[in-house]
Amino acid sequence: MLLLALPLVALGAAPSFYGAAFIGSGGAATLYSVSSTGTATAIGPIGFRQVGAMDVSSGGTLYGIGLNGSGTSVLITINTTTGAGTLVAPVTGGGWGTGSPAQDISFRPSDGKLFAYQQGTIYTINTTTGAATPVGADGVGFPNGNGIAFSGSTLYYAGSNTLYTINQSTGAATSVAALTFPPAFGTLGPRSPAMKFDPATNTLWAIVFSGFGSPQTSLGTVNTTTGAVTFVGGTQVGIDGLSLAVAPPPTTSGVPTMSWPVLAGLALLLAGLGSLLAKQAQAL
Amino acid sequence: MREGIPGPHHVTHLGRFRFVLIFTGCLLFAFGLLLTPPIQSLDVQFSRTLVQVSHWLILACGGHASRDAAILRAPGGFGVEMRDGCNAVNVTILLWSAVLAFPASWKMKAVGLVVGSAVIQALNIVRFISLFYVGQYSLTWFDFAHIYLWESLLVLDTMVVFWFWVSRVVRLDAAACAPA
Numbered sequence: 001m002l003l004l005a006l007p008l009v010a011l012g013a014a015p016s017f018y019g020a021a022f023i024g025s026g027g028a029a030t031l032y033s034v035s036s037t038g039t040a041t042a043i044g045p046i047g048f049r050q051v052g053a054m055d056v057s058s059g060g061t062l063y064g065i066g067l068n069g070s071g072t073s074v075l076i077t078i079n080t081t082t083g084a085g086t087l088v089a090p091v092t093g094g095g096w097g098t099g100s101p102a103q104d105i106s107f108r109p110s111d112g113k114l115f116a117y118q119q120g121t122i123y124t125i126n127t128t129t130g131a132a133t134p135v136g137a138d139g140v141g142f143p144n145g146n147g148i149a150f151s152g153s154t155l156y157y158a159g160s161n162t163l164y165t166i167n168q169s170t171g172a173a174t175s176v177a178a179l180t181f182p183p184a185f186g187t188l189g190p191r192s193p194a195m196k197f198d199p200a201t202n203t204l205w206a207i208v209f210s211g212f213g214s215p216q217t218s219l220g221t222v223n224t225t226t227g228a229v230t231f232v233g234g235t236q237v238g239i240d241g242l243s244l245a246v247a248p249p250p251t252t253s254g255v256p257t258m259s260w261p262v263l264a265g266l267a268l269l270l271a272g273l274g275s276l277l278a279k280q281a282q283a284l
Numbered sequence: 285m286r287e288g289i290p291g292p293h294h295v296t297h298l299g300r301f302r303f304v305l306i307f308t309g310c311l312l313f314a315f316g317l318l319l320t321p322p323i324q325s326l327d328v329q330f331s332r333t334l335v336q337v338s339h340w341l342i343l344a345c346g347g348h349a350s351r352d353a354a355i356l357r358a359p360g361g362f363g364v365e366m367r368d369g370c371n372a373v374n375v376t377i378l379l380w381s382a383v384l385a386f387p388a389s390w391k392m393k394a395v396g397l398v399v400g401s402a403v404i405q406a407l408n409i410v411r412f413i414s415l416f417y418v419g420q421y422s423l424t425w426f427d428f429a430h431i432y433l434w435e436s437l438l439v440l441d442t443m444v445v446f447w448f449w450v451s452r453v454v455r456l457d458a459a460a461c462a463p464a
Contacts, residue, residue, distance in 0.1 A: 059352025067341070109359060111343070112350040120334070199359075235307045254367040255415050257375055257408060266375070266439050270382045270446060271307055276449045278303040278386055281457070 003198035017205075018043070018080060020051040020064060021236055031083030038219040038235035039159040045081025048076055051085065055196070058112050063127065065091060065102040065116065073098050075130045089130030091116075096123060096132035103146035104194055108168070110153060115168070117148045117157065140164065145191035151204055151244065158192035158206065163227045177227030184231035185218050186210025186266055192229070195222065207235070245252025303385045310381035316371065327373060328354070329398045331366040334405070338412050349416070356412070366410065372408035375442055376401050382446050388453040397451040403445050407438065 014075040019040055029051035031043040040172035051066030062078040064085065073096065076085040092098055102116040105125070114125045115135070120142040122135040143160035146274035150156075155166040157173055160182075164173035188211035195206045204222040206229060221234040258266070317323050331354045339351040350357050357363035383396035410436045421428040 027304070057352045058350040058357040059355045061352070107350075109350060110348060112341075112352050116351075141412055253363070253419060253430075254365050255368060255412060256369040257372045257411075258438055261432075262435050262439065263374055264377070264440060267311065267378055269439070269443060271304055271326055273447065274307060274386055275300040275303045275445065275456075276380045277447075278299040281299070281450070281454050282389060 008137075018054065018062060018078075019236060020046055020054055020066075020078070022050055026050060026067065026071065029085075031078060031080070032236060034219070034235055036219075036232070038233035040236035042083075043080070045085055046078055046085040048074065048075070048085045048087075050101045050282060051076070051078075053105040053116065053168075054078065055105050055107050055114070057107055057114075057127070058109070059090040063088075063105065063107075063114065066126075067099075067101055071099050073101055075125060075127065088127065091125060091130045091132050094123060094132045094134040095121070096134075100224055104148045106148050106150045106155065106196065108150050108153075108155070109199075115148065115150070115155060117146055122148075122155075122166055134171070135168065137163070138166060138171055138173040140173045142223075144189065145193050146191045147164075147206060149195035149197050149204060151197040152199075156195060156197075156204065156222075156224065158195055158222075160191055163222065163224065176224065179227045179229055181210075181229050182231055183222075185220065185229065186216040188212070188215070190229075192220075192222070256279070288436075299387060302387070306385035307381050310384050311377065314381065318377070324368075327368065327371065330373065331368070331371045334371055334409060334412065335366050338409055338416070341409070342413060342416075356416050358416065358420050362416075363418060364416045366412065370412075372404050372438070374415040375408075375438055376404050379404060379442055379446060384448065386450060386453065388457075392449075392453050392456065399447060400445045404436075404442065406440075407441050410439070 009120045016036060017034040019034045020029045021032055022029040028049055029046040031046050032040040034040045046066070047068040048062070048068060051064045054062060054064040054208055056062050062080050064076050064078050066074060066076060067080045068074045068087065073091045073242055075088040075089055075091050078085050086132045090098070097118055100118060102118045105114060105116045107114050113150055114127050116123045116125050116132070120140065121137050123132045124135060130204065139156065140159045145158045145160050147158045148155060148166070157164040157166050158179060163176045163179050165176055166173055179192065190208050190210040192206040192208050195204055197204050204224055206220050206222045208218045208220050208229060217235050219235045220229045221232060222229050301425050327444060335351055335356055339349055342349045348359050353368045355363045366409050379400045380397055382385055383393055398419065413427060415430055415434070
């Protein structure tokens with residue numbers, strides 16, 4: 001089985017992506033760089049299995065959920081230069097299937113909270129402890145596809161051939177439109193196992209699989225009003241879930257309280273003022 | 285005046301030297317302590333807490349921001365990070381050293397430490413949030429506000445807080461010494 005998880009990592013007219021792929025149930029995952037046309041280039045082994053869900057936090061850290069060597073569901077961070085994964089914590093609690101990975105994850109832009117879809121239930125995941133808190137069942141069951149993505153404050157979910165929105169308080173899914181896939185995606189049950197929204201181009205990107213075992217795998221975009229999926233190009237062949245994630249721009253500034261010379265100056269001022277006032281206080 | 289007994293002039297000089305000595309000692313001790321790994325770890329945690337508070341305040345006022353560890357990020361992508369040296373602990377240490385060195389009762393010193401720290405930290409949160417918004421508007425103004433405006437305001441704030449506290453101490457001492 002080959003799985004890919006693709007987060008978008010650069011903003012602009014032609015976004016690029018990262019993808020995590022694995023072959024076979026429980027297969028070792030590899031990080032890929034994927035172009036906006038779908039071309040995938042291997043970066044390196046992640047060191048965990050079935051990493052089929054990834055997203056980038058607002059701080060630029062690439063998170064993923066997969067399985068460790070004992071088959072336990074774990075939250076990891078992934079080095080985007082080497083592909084190496086680092087364990088954050090096992091994902092546990094709230095009825096989370098500890099022997100299963102997530103189908104997809106997505107950070108909520110407004111507060112950075114990590115949402116995850118696993119087998120028909122929406123969870124939030126604590127990115128420090130790995131604790132899973134159930135939001136609720138989506139009411140759709142556990143169909144094929146199962147990509148999730150935040151577009152602004154709206155959480156979209158692709159269940160089989162239907163696009164839904166998810167109530168972020170209850171987990172309940174509301175149908176938006178039927179997903180329509182042109183023949184270029186393949187005709188054997190096309191579905192979208194991963195989606196991510198790119199705010200720079202206002203585009204909901206999706207990975208589409210067609211067929212089972214060794215499915216045709218493609219990159220596309222989704223019209224969130226009509227459900228029409230537009231073919232962009234073929235990408236790394238996979239069998240199950242994929243995810244895309246939007247990377248933040250690298251404009252982060254530190255804001256030191258004051259420079260060392262100014263701090264030294266303040267120390268001298270305080271020493272001067274203090275000694276003067278101390279002298280006056282003693283003279284009273 | 286008998287030989288060997290210091291007069292008022294000696295007393296006042298002694299007070300000055302005592303202040304400078306204790307002030308310097310406290311500074312060296314506190315900044316040395318700040319460099320140790322356990323305190324560094326607490327320092328990082330404190331920075332994250334300040335960012336958490338800033339994030340909460342922004343959301344409570346209807347603003348939009350996301351938080352990732354010690355980074356506060358705007359929906360447009362601009363982010364400010366509270367790194368080591370950004371949490372006003374260094375300024376607080378200066379104020380603490382001055383308060384501890386000044387001749388006052390321990391009760392008044394405790395008041396100075398607590399109230400002074402609260403004022404400096406509150407102002408630092410205002411500084412952090414303001415820089416978060418100024419940076420989204422203009423990086424030129426961000427640099428000006430960060431490097432010149434807020435540094436000056438913090439220097440002024442620390443001096444005023446210390447001076448105000450000393451005034452209280454002197455006034456209370458004078459009241460206590462006044463004849464009934």
